Structures are given as structure tokens and as C-alpha cells.
Amino acid sequence: MANKIQYQYDPQHLNISEPAKYGEGDLKHQEMIINIGPQHPSTHGVLRLEVVTDGEIIVDVVPHLGYLHRCFEKHAEALMYNQIIPYVDRMDYMTAMNNEHIYCMGVEKMLGITDQIPKRTEYIRVLVSELNRIASHFVALGTYGLDIGATTPFLWMMRDREHILRLLEWVCGARMLYNYIWVGGLYYDLPVGFEKQCKAFIDYLKPKLVETDKLLIENKIYVERTANVGVLPRDLAINYGITGPMLRASGLKYDLRRVDAYSVYPELEFDIPVGNGEMGTTGDCWDRSWVRAQECKESVKIIEQCLERLQGDYKRDKEFDPQAIVPKRIRPKAQSLYFRGESPKGELGFYFEADGRADKPLRCKARSASFVNLSILPALSKGTMLADLIAIMGSIDVVLGEVDR
Template identity: 70%
Template sequence: MATSTVQYDYQPEHLNISEPSKYTADQLKSEEMVINLGPQHPSTHGVLRLEVVSDGEIIVDVVPHLGYLHRCFEKHAESLPFNQIIPYVDRMDYVAAINSEHAYVMGVERMLGIEKDIPKRIEYIRVLVAELNRLASHFVAIGTYAMDIGAYTPFLWLMRDREHILRMLEWLSGARMLYNYVWVGGLFYDLPVGFEERCQEFVSYLKPKLRELQQLVIDNKIFVERTANVGVLPLPVAINYGCSGPVLRGSGLRWDLRKVDGYSVYPELEFNVPIGEGLVGTVGDCWDRNYVRVQECWESLGLIEQCVEKLLGEHRRTPDFDPQAVVPKKIRPQAMDFYIRAENPKGELGFFFRTDGRSDIPVRCKARACSFNNLSVIAEISRGAMLADLVAIIGSIDVVMGEVDR
């Protein structure tokens, strides 16, 4: 039988071959590849192209490329009166439109000096519908995230429960997702008759569903192994990048503008601020960020219950109640630079206004979008990860590109 001699260009140490390799470490390094992820990938909740530099299966760098939706929110806002900007606010984070409206309207009211004139019933209604919308936003975040990493059932269950919320908000405003319900100085309309009771029924319905969600997703062994110790975001890095919302709280900082700034009637309500604790992995990993969102769903249910109790009690509807009584006929703030911020489901949404005191159209309007800052940290938490984990990392940030490319 003929024999052959095998010659190794690279000789692994475990073979214990005395002759050393003639290749250096740099020569043995494989070539890097540039891979385009997107722009249509579902985990981005919009169009985002990621330029991924990889060394085999290891991510070397990630460069996000924006500029596909062209919402042009800020330039639209600089050509419209303040009250006509609200429908454009809806279209930034289109899965949390009422939360965005609430932040914008509070800013205009403070500039006009009418914030303290808003009736308490209006404030409780605003918080009620904002927390309903927060639930709907988190359902999209958790459901699509589970689907991104391979679990389809949670997505169907959460879309089913989100549909209850969307039907209630459609009953309230006439629109399914883009509401134009929170107005400067008031509301488009009072709550429909029976809305408070419907909220109570929904809370009773959702509580056992949230427990099922905890078992199906967050405590699921496969989900834990797929997300724990993946995409770890250290707290100092999160702060330096201006992250906020569940992305920041997932890294262990108890920072929630509803507590810190105490706007609207939130100081009169009781709720906790969940944070990532590294229960199954490392503080600030993908699992922690989703854990925080699930816990926030429980807190939102508690806030809804408290608002309904107030709206059926001391701030119940009266025949002479007019939700538009404080709505100004002309919105013309004094000349100033002004910034307002609020806690959206994804983090801090802020609006900067510059006014000249002569016009009802802002000279400058700038949106501080939480998804933009949260997305900017993607490279920091992806370097060194496996290519297959990139989708899990992106989905855990929960970006909506309408807010990024505004």
C-alpha cells in the first residue's frame, strides 16, 4: 500500500510537533468581510442598513447607515402652527403615538404658561391613554423580539392582546395608531361612555396573560440561553451614549422621567421603576432589557387601575365638562428657547423649541429621539459577539426608525 506524507503549514500545539510553525499570528488571521444586514431586516422595525465587519463569525465592527424613511419631522414642524404639528409627532414613533403627543403638548403648554390650568380629569385621561399605549408598544417590542430569535407563538399572543388596546384607542379617538387625541390645552374629546369600565375589564383579562408571557418567553430556557450574557451594555457606556428607557434601566440605573421630573399627575400615582439585575446572566444584557419591559407592563397595569379609580371617583365626568375649554384660540408663545422631555416607552423623548414671540410657527423645532441615542450604542455592544447574535442585540434595543430618521 502506498503511503503519503502530510505536511502541515500550521501545526496546532496539541499535536506536539517539535518544528514550530513558519507563520506568524498576523498571517494566520483570517481576512475580514463586510456584510450588509438590511435595510429591510424585521428586527429594526423599519428600514436600517447595518454595515457589519466580521472576522469569520466574530463581529469586528458595526456601522449603522440611516436615511431611508425621510420623515422630515423637524422641517415640517417649522412651517406649521403649533397645534397642527401634533399629527406629525404621531408619525415618529408610530407604535407609541399618544406618548409622543403627551410630551409635545406639555412643552407647548409650559411655554404658554397654561400648564396649571389643565383640569385634573384631563391629566388623568392623558396618563391613562399613555399607559395603554406604553403597553401596546412593549407588546410589539417583546413579541417581535421573540420572533426575531426564533419563537413565533409569543408574537401571535402579544399581537392578539395589543389588538384589544388598539380597538380601545380607536374607540377613543377614531384612529387605529396615529391618534391626534392629546391637544394643546386639553383633548380632542372626553372618554366615551363606558371606557373606564372597559379598561377595568381589560386589566382583569391581561393579568393572567402577562403571567403566561413570563413563563413562555422570559423564563423559557431557550430564550434565556439565547439572550443571557449577550449584548452586555455596561452602565457607564449607556450613560455616555445618552441611552434611556429600558435600555438604560436594563443596565441597572433606576432612571425614569415619570419619577425624576414628576410631570402630569405621575407624582400622585404609585409605581415602581424596574431595573436589570443580572438574574440569569450579566447586568445589562439582552435578557435584562426584555425583563425590564415585561416588568414595566405590570407597572402600567397598576397605573391604569389607579387612573380609572380617579376617573370614576373624585374626577368623574360631569355634564358641563369640556375637554377643550382651555384650548387656546391662538398659540403664540413669548420669544424663548425651551426644552421639554418625557418618558416614552423607549426612553427620553425631548422637544426643543425656539420662538420669536411674533408667530404661531416655531422658528426651530428639534426632536431628541430616544431610539436615535439607543441605536448609537449598537457598535459598542456588538464587537466581539457572534454574527448570529447581532439580530438578538438589535431587537433588544427596540428601535423604531421613524423616530431615528426624523
């Protein structure tokens, strides 16, 4: 019977560079290109990532854009100012109210009617925008849980987001693409009984936000999966032009609702959550999730104050007409103007050029937060594990309608 040869692993004895023993010479590192996406146009959208890897380590990431071809800016040149609003809805379709609010304020500033907007109109605008902010953050957090393997938080957040969508549908008749905020006013006043139903929803939502923190944000597995991953230092975030929750997660207290003090935000009390590295390093994936979760609580505070004023000093009046100062014809004087606001993703700005003769802008350029924030992905991903790329990508919270505009 032949003697069996016993093999024993000896790391010191093993020498993979001996040509005589292995016959292949020195083993060399070989890079491999992996295509991630594009996926179905939902959540992170039709984004293609060309990933160069060395084994499990990422060498480079190249985002390839242009799969939606919304052509927003070219459409805007062929449409009157009020006709552009439905196209604004479709940029970041998760935050249509916020998009409309910022766009309309920009056009109103061109027309010089900002100070003429009734207070009730302004409070309604902020109310629906903050409801939409919560709905957007619920999608960001819920789908992020799915990205890293947690199913239950997604179901819970979609359940609560559905209540918000029903409220907004009650306001304007549309589920996601609203065309509710108009230049100079609103499509219609709040439905009778809306304030009461919205208050009941907020009372329902408060304990749910606490449950979400315990279920997802403070979950041990979630913390280990996101803490110290995709760390974005504050100086790097500033250099890349990052805004919104991503910038605040890196420790900078910068929110345009406070910095630019537009609409009625200066009259409202709310905090600006910033990342502090509680579970890892300031500016990591966990901090970005935590900031979004805390912003939902701050939006609840804003909504409560708006409801209080809408039922108090600026309560419903039979003579109130939300379209009273909506201009019949929008023709701004010749000028160039840039207006920005705080969308759930970050700074959303619109640059207008008007010649003073046409009802259409010569140029309408959008500065979208998703596009700018996505630019940081290669810098955050280089040198990390391939599995962490998914966690980093999800923490950026992009919507490709706003990227491929």
C-alpha cells in the same frame, strides 16, 4: 489493488503554516463586509447595518441612517403648533399617545397654562399613554421573540395588543396615529362606557402577563440566548446618553415620570423595575427584556388608579369640556424651551424656539430615544458572534421613524 491511505486528524502534528506542505504560506485573517438590511419598513425598520466580520466574529458595525427621510423638524418650522401633532404621531408610530402627551406639555409650558389643565384631562392623558406603553412593549417583546426564533409569543402579544388598539380607536377613531391629545386639552372626552370596558380588559390582561413571563422571559432557550449577551455597563450607558428601559436594565433607577414628576404621575403609585443580573450579567439582553415585561405590569397599576379616579373624584360631568382651554391661537412669548418626558423607548424631548410674533416655531428639535439608544450598537457588538448581533439589535427596540426623523 492499491493500498488505501488512512488519514487521521492530529492537532499537534497539523501545521497550517508550512509553505512546503500547503503551498499557500501563512493563512491570514481576512475581514469581510456584510450588509444587513434595510428591511421592509416595519418592526426594526429600514435600518442598514454595515457589518465587518472576521469569520463569525464582529469587528465593527456601522449603522447607516436616512432611509425614511421624515423631515419632521423642517416640517415643524412651516406648521402651526397644533398642526404639528399629527407629525409627532409619525415619529415613533408605536407610541403616538406618548409622543403627543410630551409634545403638548412642552407647548403648554411655553404658554404658561400647565396649571390650568383639568385633572380629568390629565388622568385621561396618562391612561391612554400607559395603554400605549403596554402596546409598544408588546411589539418590542413579541418581535424580539421572532428575532431569536420564538413564534408563539409574538402571536400572543399581537393578540393582546389588538385589544389595546381597539380601545384607543374607540377613544379617537384612529388605529395607530391618534391626534387625540391637543394643546390645552383633548380632542374629545372618553366614550360612554370606556372605563368599564378598559377595566374588563385589564382584568383579562393580568394573567396574560404572567403567562408571557413563563412562555418567553423565563424560557430556558430564551435565557440561554439572551443572558450575558450584549452587556451594557451602567457607566457606559450614562456616557452614551442611554435612557429608558435600556438604562434601567443596566441597574440605574431613572425614570422621568419620577425624576421630573410631570402631569399626575406624582399622585400615582408604581415601581421602577431595574436590571439586577438575575439570569446573567446586569445590563444584558435578558435584563432589557425583563425590564420591559415588568414595566407592562407597572403600567397596569397606573391604569387601574386612573380608572379609579376617573370614576370617582374626577368622574364624567356633562359640563366637562376637554377643549375648554384649548387656545384658539397658539403664539408663545419669545423664548427657548426644552421639555422632556418618558416615552416607552426612553427620554423624548422637544426643544422649541419662539419669536413671540409667529404662530409657528422658529425651531422645533426632537431628542428621540431611538436615535440615541441606537448609537450604542457598535460598542455592544464588537467582539461578539454575528448571530448575537440580531439579539443585541432587537434588545435596543428602535423605531426608525424616530431615528430618521
